[in-house]
């Protein structure tokens with residue numbers, strides 16, 4: 001074992017335990033993976049040979065510099081080129097490989113759709129049964145993805161948070177383990193490959209990455225990945241990792257700006273992937289934003305939908321969620337956070353084929 005757990009709040013260290021999702025010392029807080037300092041190997045978990053891959057990662061990049069002449073360079077990383085059409089596959093491959101190694105045969109997960117589809121695919125491949133709790137309003141294609149891979153779909157009425165509550169209740173009732181991608185730290189470790197690939201492709205050229213954030217796994221994973229590269233002496237600075245949230249779903253934005261946060265259950269958005277009111281790693285996300293000297297912005301539904309249509313004019317069909325990042329780019333540009341000296345990368349996190357039903361033509 002080359003790592004242990006460290007609580008993201010009280011910083012107490014403990015032996016890693018796949019089934020332990022929360023620190024008993026500080027109520028509600030998640031664990032992070034900490035590697036032993038004299039670990040000679042590149043810190044990847046489990047060993048790359050043990051990871052069950054379905055072909056995730058190594059996603060293509062496309063330049064759209066001509067679309068933003070005010071910015072130094074502008075690049076999309078097409079994360080929807082993944083086995084199940086979203087960036088979640090990076091984390092899932094590691095999380096469920098570790099689950100298999102830990103003897104899991106059946107598990108429970110909750111998701112706005114993409115993670116559920118991803119977990120179902122990898123679970124099927126690894127011979128595990130899964131129960132996926134999703135909000136009722138999850139796009140039909142995401143639900144059908146869960147079903148075709150044999151995942152048992154549980155439709156839960158109300159906002160996204162209700163699916164988490166229902167999943168936990170189901171676990172308590174049945175004793176089936178909760179393998180939550182939002183709580184379990186191995187999922188975040190899988191996300192680090194996003195940073196490694198940007199380094200491999202661009203070295204230190206990228207100055208700003210603009211990320212749509214719900215629970216923040218991609219932003220945390222990117223920070224950890226770049227931080228490791230810095231620790232290894234391969235890069236001198238970590239790119240800025242700007243966090244974009246929706247109006248009405250902005251707990252991280254509020255925390256970052258020391259504003260009170262109270263979720264209004266009547267809030268609605270078509271950016272379902274980031275419609276998160278209560279992210280368990282909120283302090284960790286805010287910490288990563290601050291440590292990388294980045295910004296946090298909220299964007300409107302109207303701007304998000306118009307950017308979704310705009311990038312379709314460039315030949316890019318993303319899910320609505322990641323168009324929020326484009327609205328974020330516009331805002332960061334207006335505020336002169338980015339400009340001529342910036343080389344900006346936006347991850348196109350999920351395929352538009354998953355929720356075409358919400359697109360107005």
Ligand SMILES: [Zn+2]
Nearest residue numbers: 007010023026
């Ligand atoms: Zn703790």
